[in-house]
Amino acid sequence: MNLPVFLAARAALSPASPALACGEARLDFAQLFARANAMARGLRALGVREGDGVAALLPNGVDLVALVHAAQLTGAALVPLNLRLVARELAFQLADAAPRVLVHGGGELAERARAASAGLPGLRRAPTPICDACPGADVPLRDQVDLAATAAVVYTSGTTGEPKGAELSHGAFLWSALGSALHLGHLPGDRWLACLPLAHVGGLAILYRSALSGTAVTVHERFDPVRVAKELDDGGITLVSFVASMLERVLDARGDRPAPPELRCVLVGGGPCPARLLARARALGFPIATTYGLTEAASQVATLPLERAREPGDSTGRPLFCTELRIVSPDGVELPRGAEGEIAVRGPTVMTRYLRRPEATAHALRGGWLHTGDVGRLEPSGDLVVLDRRSDLVVSGGENVYPAEVEAALREHPAVADAAVAGEPDPAFGARVAAWLVLRAGCSAGEAELVEFCRARLAGYKLPRRIRFVPALPRTESGKLLRRALLGDFVG
């Protein structure tokens, strides 16, 4: 099925509506479309054709937003690269995705782009701004989008092994945007604050939503809680996406003042949100819609309905309109409500495949369902409760321990600022529960005291057998805990 190019349709429909605010830049949809068009002609001049890849090593900004739409105009797939990767990691993804062009920023990013592409003679590097008046720029652009064609190849964070490129179609982003709009509502006056990396699937999804629903986006180049707090106070922001740790830092930065009245949704994803943080935010009037999503499903899978965003409760939410959810046993049998098992997802937001990995694809998509590797249960009400990532499951003496549950217990201790739990090899029990804790400034707590604290909250087999106190926890750029790092170099 074909639809008009999303941004072209939007620019035709509401050209003068605000599209993008970033730094000093203010673009309406006509201006953003003009930028995307110019960039698309520049890509054509660089030899980009239908079906090619276009990698991006760009900071959050107008260029990256324009490039997302320029890729659609050229019929090429975007390969958004995580800015925090070192050259060696970037080189792996570039070799794997084999894009025709690497569009990159200046300064240190240009250095890293050069280093990462050193062994890839077929890859053209293109620093921004891209020239759109070069020979070749007149090769026609697309006016229609084939919804089945690949919009982006997004590499998964790599916490579970070698990064894999999830191929997401234009249809996947479209249905994600529509499902999100049907879930959260949208109004022409909406403005979404994007202060997480746009190169992540959660960031890309914000850009697609904007073009499709004609709502504005304010982009911050990087996450700065003080600046976010000021942006919320200055008004105009109606929706914002956070991971839990960002939310906490923004609440801190605002000194626990009440939520701004026009903010109608705080979408919190990228991992579980601690109950006490949910309660703190909601007590201040923040409407918190927790969400569970993953790269392989173009971001949101299940989100708390907005009408419950101010109520107590810590369930993740309900599937998006076009998404089906089930909980399955290890042998793929659908489990009844209330039972714990692997979360499986079906619907038009699910990835097409892992690029060049037929076996991993066949495994992940067996039976037509995306097997997420994450563990959860469906409440009788239909709410999804996410328990943990399966790969991080600690199986100790035949009992399953979900680290997130132990971490939540530890975080309830007044001296604990942050907590991480993982399984350490244990000769007797296969694995044992280990914890890494960050204490609050000026607080102290001993190992025995903390175990006792947990004992009132957890079954005996879930108690940490060993606790280490550390200054900080290893997290990805998007705030996701790198559990494996706990067991490796991090714990020096």
Next chain:
Amino acid sequence: MNLPVFLAARAALSPASPALACGEARLDFAQLFARANAMARGLRALGVREGDGVAALLPNGVDLVALVHAAQLTGAALVPLNLRLVARELAFQLADAAPRVLVHGGGELAERARAASAGLPGLRRAPTPICDACPGADVPLRDQVDLAATAAVVYTSGTTGEPKGAELSHGAFLWSALGSALHLGHLPGDRWLACLPLAHVGGLAILYRSALSGTAVTVHERFDPVRVAKELDDGGITLVSFVASMLERVLDARGDRPAPPELRCVLVGGGPCPARLLARARALGFPIATTYGLTEAASQVATLPLERAREPGDSTGRPLFCTELRIVSPDGVELPRGAEGEIAVRGPTVMTRYLRRPEATAHALRGGWLHTGDVGRLEPSGDLVVLDRRSDLVVSGGENVYPAEVEAALREHPAVADAAVAGEPDPAFGARVAAWLVLRAGCSAGEAELVEFCRARLAGYKLPRRIRFVPALPRTESGKLLRRALLGDFVG
């Protein structure tokens, strides 16, 4: 492509949100889904299976709303019948669509249902309420919707005078609803007032939008301007659909008081809206989004963007997000902006075909575009300006009257040698039906007698309001009737 049954997905997502208010009835989505489910089981017990047709001769109300969703649950196509048709007209549509069941209301509707189905021994009549505890009610219902399958067959007349059934897929209604939501925005708190016939495509579209976006509908059984005025004053209505004459009568009934503040969109379609009425309504603060649509495109094609709904101007608007528009010459060539020609439409809201009319289908959908027969132009801005509905269509109070159908009825009278029908301007209804007749030599017939003759054959809104007797009709050399001439020089 498959999606979950729309109302089932909505009931799972927001079961306790208000879905429907009608008379004293108040249903949330869980309750409406339960009603639809019970009705679907009842249809199964009546023998309705995948691919069958289910005709409905029901007034606006809970039963008709539930039946729309029940049809989707059974995999059957709804055949909504216009309540204003006489038995003879209904019999034609029932014979053509050949549904398995005719669900009908009581009293006079039951009489008409009996009369209309007299010659159709294979058709089962089912008065509401439908029993859902009969043998056969346990045949499984669908949980998925095939977007390509037929959701409804909606009859529209044409140049031949013989009504044709436009087959509209579930995808057509889905994309219409999504396109409308992307155009007008939507919020969980929205409530749409439906006071036009739900059996029309514009009414059905309201019901699909409600299920998809989780917003409420208030249904009036019939249009009563005083009751509509009160409903708007009582609060809670955020959107309403009118045809121009309804809007005028509501303004009259409200005594030109300012628009209620929560009303964020008045969608005015079903024909042109006079400039003075637009100005009057907007001066009172009514946000008027004019719209152009047709049965063959599942309602809206182009609608004024909401941000311009309070501004002066009388252009119809911009195409919905997923809809393409072009203006073509009589030989099908796309015309430049500014040029007048036939309005052609492409996109996922367009009908699949005219039921059992391959030639009419091929003609209407030639080159992959729906040729509407309506005349318009695209402004340089991209706005569609509708200049005239097809020359042979009379839009009277939002109902379409096809002159050929009225002419055919008149020609059945033994005294009538030839007949021509056209729309004359009418201040209240936009247009009224006028007839020009040539009597057979030696015959005589009076105006009242001829109107009575038609009353047995045509719905009331199709009856001629004025008849002139003439010696001959204006025709081309090839014998084609020059309808426009009737209203011009010909009528001296």
